[in-house]
Amino acid sequence: MPEGKLCNRKPINTEEYLQEVLSDTGGKQYYAEMEELDVDVPKLQAALKNTLKSRTKTWLDMCAHCGLCADACFLYEVNGKDPRQVPAYKIQSTLGEIVKRNGEVDNEFMRHCMDVAWSQCTCCNRCGHYCPHGIDMGVMFSYLRGLLFSQGFVPWELKIGSGMHRVYKAQMNVTTEDWVETCEWMADEYSDDWPGLEIPVDKVGADIMYTCNAREPKHYPEDIAEAAILFHLAGENWTVPSEGWEQTSLTMFAGDWEGCTMQVNNVYAAIERLKPKRVFGTECGHAHRASAIEGPYWAGRPDGQPPAPFRHYVEWVAEALREGKIKIDPAKRIKRPVTLQDSCNYVRNWGLGSITREIISYLVEPGYFIDMAPNREHNYCCGGGGGFNGVGKYRPQRNVALRKKRDQILATGAELVIAPCHNCWDAIRDLEEEYHIGIEWSFLKPLLIEMAIVPDHLKPRDE
């Protein structure tokens, strides 16, 4: 059978097709069809010819097989140092093999590649820092995911995720209307406690345009309210766009490059329409990577820059604290053991290690912050990155992957983990559910609101 009804080489571009795939609970039929899916060899060969250039070719060819990447990989370590989890082996035995055979591979091999690409690598890029030749296997796995996606060999949830972005311009079915209504509702809901609280939509020329993660309007709208309260406290001139507010990219996890381009263009169109001085995204690592780091390239911008400076939320927080726009009540500073989770996507890939620790210096009483080991650029992935959290088929592997972070947190003795990244936050929540180590976890926003000094003129008047 060449292609299935649900599992095929066509991306999801219509609501109808999206609903069909969604209604296949757990992807049962989808994965059954995948076992029959033919490999389009000429298409694969053409993709290799057009996209496998100097860098990747050299990386594959020049690997000295020294094994230094092994200990760099948290998945190798948590899986009992299984040599099949050595990054060099993982990539050479999948992408390397496809290249060696010039795309002459069969269905079974492609399914094996899918398992490796989505359950044995979170694209955290840590191995790239330990390789003497500078071979970044995370980047190569991302490339492999692209090849697999174009052939239809992609986990069910990520096929859906890519479809969501294509159909709704968001990773979840949140429409423009839903979004704007949520903003109005939140501003209204919190205005008793915060007189004058607004969530300005489509204000042209603001200092800040704020973008977020579709899960916030869908599942935790209070996160949007918290962002609004903090901007309100800091006296920022800010806005959210009615279109282009969603900055996440399951398309990136899926290897759907065309979808990535569509997704990021939507955000950039909002920047061009509203002309803000700067853009700040929410506490999300991959969304930052998709819209600020890789995004400009998907959008075909030759200078590699978004239309306006695009920063991560922690950069705004650090600035607001540094400049005294938000003042922390010293009496409310955290006085219990606390640690910080560095998100791969902005620590390794955007250099924010010092910025987050600057925030910590304001929020935590000296002596109570314990860094994980290793940390900053060398920190380990939470275990749920790269889409790993979202794929049911690989849940058992993901639960094993959480052990690295579990052990890192346990070694700090912290009671609270600050995790300014959605995927990390989820992974830490899941590891608590799975392993019951007795920790709490939090984004920055609720902590800041709890600790900030509220100026009198912003306080509610007693009736």
Place this chain on the structure above:
Amino acid sequence: MYELLTGPMLWLAFTVSVVGLALRIVMYIRGLDWKLDRVAYRPHMGAGLKGAFRSILAFIVPFANRSWRTKPGFTIMFFAFHIGLLGVPLFLEGHAVILKERFGIGWPAMSMAAADLLTIVTLVAAGFMCLRRLVLPEVRIVTDIRDWAVMIISIAPFVTGYVAVHQYGDYGFWLNAHIITGLIWIAALPFTKLFHVVGFFLSRAQLGMDFGIKRGGMNYEGFHW
């Protein structure tokens, strides 16, 4: 035979090597693609070169990065091997004499004793590296025939040279064997994993540019390798 080897064959090996490596460097750089690699090389050349330089420096200096520091034993072995591998052929007295006689180039040379010691250090380090390939599961699984070939090509001139110098066998035979294996090493540079003599710099520079330009280098201090 000696005349043939040190005359036309020497020129041939060097020509093949230099031309081959130059072509590969040109091909590598021409094959970089800002859109596919997702690195805006040209518009941010300054930041890119800074990142490239930092990235190369971090790995060419022993213990200058976390990867070297986490594996001190390997690092010492690895640097001993490479220092000997490049140092002995470059500064051997016998080689300097040839340079002087043929081309009139004055070249610094190390003492015979130093060359002997460095040769032994190189061979011992090579032995350890081979042992790693056999013993450590994480290295064994990625090792293939090409890795062994590269190792044999690299140490053959040392073994033959050592035997020739110390006259353990027929001097003429071992000297020719030394020259032949040396020429094989030189000619193999562009065609085998030995390409890393230049590839190391290219690949490290590319990743350094990636970090210098795209992954935070233009906003914050450079990456702490």
